[in-house]
Amino acid sequence: xxxxxxxxxxxxxxxxxxxxxxxxxxxxxxxxxxxxxxxxxxxxxxxxxxxxxxxxxxxxxxxxxxxxxxxxxxxxxxxxxxxxxxxxxxxxxxxxxxxxxxxxxxxxxxxxxxxxxxxxxxxxxxxxxxxxxxxxxxxxxxxxxxxxxxxxxxxxxxxxxxxxxxxxxxxxxxxxxxxxxx
Ligand SMILES: NC(=O)c1ccc[n+]([C@@H]2O[C@H](COP(=O)([O-])OP(=O)(O)OC[C@H]3O[C@@H](n4cnc5c(N)ncnc54)[C@H](OP(=O)(O)O)[C@@H]3O)[C@@H](O)[C@H]2O)c1
Numbered sequence: 604x605x606x607x608x609x610x611x612x613x614x615x616x617x618x619x620x621x622x623x624x625x626x627x628x629x630x631x632x633x634x635x636x637x638x639x640x641x642x643x644x645x646x647x648x649x650x651x652x653x654x655x656x657x658x659x660x661x662x663x664x665x666x667x668x669x670x671x672x673x674x675x676x677x678x679x680x681x682x683x684x685x686x687x688x689x690x691x692x693x694x695x696x697x698x699x700x701x702x703x704x705x706x707x708x709x710x711x712x713x714x715x716x717x718x719x720x721x722x723x724x725x726x727x728x729x730x731x732x733x734x735x736x737x738x739x740x741x742x743x744x745x746x747x748x749x750x751x752x753x754x755x756x757x758x759x760x761x762x763x764x765x766x767x768x769x770x771x772x773x774x775x776x777x778x779x780x781x782x783x784x785x
Pocket of ligand 1: 611612613614619620621622623624625626655656657658659660662678679680681692693694695717718719720721722725748
């Protein structure tokens with residue numbers, strides 16, 4: 604079983620993804636897109652994993668944590684105990700190994716990598732990388748966290764689940780893009 608990593612991120616013109624432990628923008632429809640993409644499964648008996656770095660986990664407001672309807676997995680070098688809320692893993696290969704074994708093997712449909720920076724970078728470098736779902740927000744925001752450079756051998760593709768036209772909310776335009784490795 605070859606497990607694929609799907610990345611999902613939103614970045615502004617200067618490739619920023621975060622500011623002061625939060626998103627630099629409020630885009631409800633983009634948030635709804637994130638929830639829909641990471642939650643939906645073809646097999647109703649299965650769930651998707653949302654894989655994130657420890658800081659991204661801490662940045663999710665407590666009332667929304669764990670992200671519902673999904674198996675939350677947090678990457679950390681520390682021995683954290685997040686109880687029933689999330690599984691803690693030490694590395695991406697550790698996550699792949701865990702998901703390829705019982706009991707998760709038959710319960711997981713997709714792995715969605717949801718940030719932040721170093722987790723996106725490690726996932727794009729991984730042999731298990733499959734796709735990057737990147738929302739391009741067509742505005743400049745002040746940020747302290749950035750999406751890593753997209754490798755030159757990534758190419759744009761289409762996905763029937765994803766709108767191709769330019770979106771707009773609160774006067775901010777954005778576009779959903781999907782990249783695969785050539
Ligand atoms: N716009 C977007 O799409 C988006 C998405 C996600 C997050 N964000 C924003 O980004 C910011 C948070 O992201 P961040 O880049 O600062 O932090 P992050 O990547 O979420 O977390 C970093 C931490 O994760 C752990 N980690 C990362 N890679 C690891 C690996 N390969 N193996 C083991 N542990 C690993 C380490 O935890 P330990 O220190 O515990 O070892 C590391 O300190 C926030 O502002 C958030 O709002 C934006």
